[in-house]
Amino acid sequence: MLTFSLRSLLAHKLRLALTVAAVTLGVAFVSGSFVLSDTMGKAFDQLFGGLAKGTDVIVRAHSTDPDAQARGQTRPLDQSVVDTVRRVPGVAAAEGSVTGYALILDKAGKPIQPGGAPTLGGSMHADRSLASEFTFRAGRAPAAPTEVALDAGTAKKAGYRVGDRVKVVFEHGTDEFTVVGIVGFGDTDSLAGATMASFETRTAQKLLGKTGKVDQVDVRAADGVSAVQLRDRIARALPAGAEAVTSEQVVGESSRSIRDGLGMFTKVLLAFAGVSLLVGSFVIWNTFSVLVAQRRREVALLRAVGATRRQVLGGLIIEAGIIGLVSAGLGLAAGIGLAAGLRTMLDAVGMEVPTTSPVIAARTVIVALLIGVVVTVVAAVVPALAATRVAPVEALREATPAASGRIGTARRLLGAGLLTAGTAGLVAAAVVKNQGGLTALSALVAFTGLVTAGPLLARAIAWAADRGRPGGWRMAARNIGRAPQRAAATALALTIGLAVVCAVSVTAASTKASVAEAVNGGNRSDLILRPAAAMGTGGISPAVADILRGRDDLAAVMEVRFSHAKVNGASTNVAGVETGTLDRVMNLGLASGSLAGFRDGTLLLSTKQAQALGAKVGDTVTLTFPETGAKTFTVAATFERDSLVGAGYVLTLRDYASNVTSRLDAAILVKYAAGADQAATKADVTKALAAYPNVKVEDQAEFVKDQQAHVDQMLGLVTALLLLAVIVAVLGIINTLVLSVVERTRELGLLRAVGATRRQVRAMVRRESVLMALLGALAGVTLGTGAGVALARSLADQGISSLSVPVSALLGYVVVAALVGVLAAVGPARRASRVDVLKAITVD
Incomplete structure (x- = not known):
């Protein structure tokens, strides 16, 4: 069986290459994440040493x-x-x-x-x-x-x-x-x-x-x-x-x-690697399902000459294991190159990493081999088990029977039930808010429902394409309807990546809307000064505030500083502000107490933190500062808009300075004097701060736009990391189409014999690819949008107060998916159009 398995693999080199590539990319992402993390860790160890x-x-x-x-x-x-x-x-x-x-x-x-x-x-x-x-x-x-x-x-x-x-x-x-x-x-x-x-x-x-x-x-x-x-x-x-x-x-x-920071970085990369591997598992499962369908007669002949079911199962598992082993080896090698690429990307954004040789730990090699082999074998188990049920009598048939399009009643009911339960859970999470666990569980259930009910959805999109369409679309639709399981598996590989992208897009859009709402609703300042460094890191010299306080065209200038302290052993953000100008430049949305009592020795407490501590106005709260130790403050008031000030604990600037050594301002909020010309005043302030080029002077609209640009940057980074999963999904579409062309060689030959042109055959294959891509896109966009809405509502306590769905972007993903379908079909369509008519009609 080992010899037979090796010959079966080598007999179909293109199929082997596409399948190996799907697993290799996922393994490369995993091994590259470990190599980069270990290399950076070693480099910093050497540097500090x-x-x-x-x-x-x-x-x-x-x-x-x-x-x-x-x-x-x-x-x-x-x-x-x-x-x-x-x-x-x-x-x-x-x-x-x-x-x-x-x-x-x-x-x-x-x-x-x-x-x-x-x-x-x-x-x-x-x-x-x-x-x-x-x-x-x-x-x-x-x-x-x-x-x-x-x-x-x-x-x-x-x-x-x-x-x-x-x-x-x-x-x-x-x-x-x-x-x-x-x-x-x-x-x-x-x-x-x-x-x-x-x-x-x-x-x-x-x-x-x-x-x-x-x-x-x-x-x-x-x-x-x-x-x-x-x-x-x-x-x-x-x-x-x-x-x-x-x-x-x-x-x-x-x-x-x-290393703790690198560990979080590695976990993020591994999460995206997991998405790619999940997509790759669908590709493998689909490939082996098609192979079993195509080789029924071959398997039946093996059974007829004495091969047992265990030997048939073992032969297919051996094929999967070899593919997994080869993929793991290639993925490990590619991971080293990927780690170098990620490192170059970090250097490009200014994060220089100390130089050292790549670290390939034994753990990295073992994990790469295990993932490559285990993912491939597990994905091939179900199709392999189906092969063991092929009866020896099928060897006597003149042709291999077409793939069955039958969908069992149990599968229909289970798929509908899971989809309903997952959808209901996402709706509940969106309504109740702050339900991260329910959101994750419901998204998983909904996706499982999509996997189970996928053939039904494939048949539905085939039915829709078949209604009133010209012959090319009708034939493509009927090809999908004839093997809905195969089409669904191919489409769902694309669904995974798009679902994550859409969920992140909805969350990002909601974050941007929340930023605008927070600034427009609670910020009373006219100008916001902050560091010009990336993501607002660094600080502003307090001399800047002193310069501004001497200007007649400004009515209020408030410094804001941030640091860390511990409350009940947990690290938290602490802000320091000036009491005299707070209510003039900021509306924190007081829930209890008043700013009149906000003086040295007291603090303002967010309602979220007040609820967590069980504290109210008049109670005491102990903050433990790294530099001065434990300090006790009395709660003067509670407030709701903690996202506006960026901390749940707000101290007077004097109390803050008594416990934190740094005097740098994180931001300075400025209010124009009555009757001041806004444009001219902003220009004058910018000119007055020419000696401090690290200070960015923005009005509310500019500040909102800048913060939203950071969100878009993060969205672009996530989308780029998910690009690998999309590439794997495209490979899956190509693989399915190639296998489908081989399976339908006789059918394609007959079409050519009865007058179909090469152009018509290519168009049919392209349309079939587009339908599968659209199925994956529609399922991914729908699931991703629902999960994104629930996720955004689950992050209400983290400052996402508004919900926004980027409809145009989501529609754009569907259009891109259709284009992906066209591009994925280029090779298979050319292959289908070049089928030799005389040879094709003699194929069993």
Whole structure:
């Protein structure tokens, strides 16, 4: 049977290639996700290890939040701690360092904004042995207050060389320096794409607002003293609130934080890979179903000469296993290339990844092989079982019987029941709101109903195409109606990808509508100032607000800051705002209490958080800040529009500043003075902030448009990731059509014999492909729209308050699907039109 299986595979090379390709793409996505994640993890491990090379112990402020260090939420220590550490026996060298916000401008005065990465400024150790991987590519270390060293990535991007002048924006304003050094981090040009401006220590402390402070102390042990021994000695000498840890521990924390982020990134990629594999399983199942139908006589002959049912089953499973094994091997190799492509894409958007060789872990190889083989074999089991039921007597027939179009009553009832239940669940989830679990379950049930009732839907679309249509459409429709199971399986492969795209489209459209509603309904400001970096990351110097407060054409200026704190052990967003101007620029939709009681020592609590905590006006809430620890506040009022302010907990700006070191504003809301010319005032404000090119000045309409553009960008990314699933679905259509042409060789020959032209045969095959694509598109759009509506309503607590269905986009998907059907049929249609008439009419 092994020899027979191998010969069967090699006898149909095109069929084999298309089937292998469908599985290979899915496996490539899975293996590529793992290779990219593992490679990035190894690269960051090497980078952090290199940066800590030469340092044995690090002294820092103690924090109750292990993720605070990664977010840069660190409480500075007094400079005197450095002297304390130096006096500890066994310390060979110790230097303090500081890090903070510093935005480098290019030669045209525009900000160098990496794609979401930090813009950092920091001190440079005088003792180079404490950071041996911090190497100079050109120049020297800064030694004067007017000197700076830039990271090689930034220097390369902006064209800076040693001796050039460069402007840098800090929290206090903008200063100009002379570039005296270009530095790298081992073999890497930057710290994961972040920009870095380095200064001598005292200058850095002054520029970053940390005069007399240090963020950490880097320590090297004397010969013969271990890092653990030195850590314990230093810990006994430190003041309260400071801690000593080994550099190995810090490297582990940094790597773990990065790996946690990469883990989420990998899970997202694997989710899309799962969609592709699911689509591929439909292709495999359909392929083997057609093969069994075409080889009934062949199987019957095997049974007639003594082959048992187990041998027939084993032979087909062997075929599936070989296909899966070949696909897994090709997918693993393709995954390495895909990982390199994804990495290049990250570099293109400014997220530089430290360079290292690709990591192909044993887990990646095992998973790729298991997925390739298991998916293929499982998808082939049902058709293989059908082959074992072929009776030996069928070998005596002169021709293979046509595929049965019969649809059992049980299948009809089960399909209708599942579709009804799934639809009802989605409707209920949309009505009740915040029902994520019910939405997922109902979508799954509805899709299962589509799979079960798919042949009925295929027959329905065939019936519709057959009514009053000319001969070409009628024949295409009857071909589908003759084998509705096959058509349904092919169409549903396309349904999966389109359903996800449509669900995301509806959610994205609802998000955009919610953004507009929140801004127009609760925002009373005329101008919104925010960082110009990607996705609004970074910050605005508080000096900007000071400039605006001195203008007569502005009636109110309110700074908004964001940070993280913990409530009952869970991390949450906390905002800081000015109390005097809050009600003039923002309507939070107060549910209880009043802004009159909002003062230092109190907070505003969103109704969602109030319900979760069981808190009301007058109650106390404890926030645990990474830098200052637990602080208790009294609830002054509760509010409904938490999406407007971006946090469920709102503090006064003074309370916020007492617990958070950073003084950067996340946004500044501005109200025009009465009678001010809006266009002229906006232009004047923009001109007044020319020294701060990282600040984007927008009115409400521009802000809404910009936020909606970010949503469209995310939608485009999701659609691009789902493109692979659509490609697999197209391969499925091509595969089905090729198999169908082979199966109907005699029929096509007879059509040509009775006068059908090659053009008519090609048109018939194309129309059959279009009908299958339309069936998949209509099912996918319908299911995706229903799931998208339910999903959007399920995210009501996350800020999606409005529902919007992008009808034109959904119709566009149907049109694109029809075009896909036409393109998929090009090869099979040409093959069908070239059938030799004399040979075809002699085929069994």
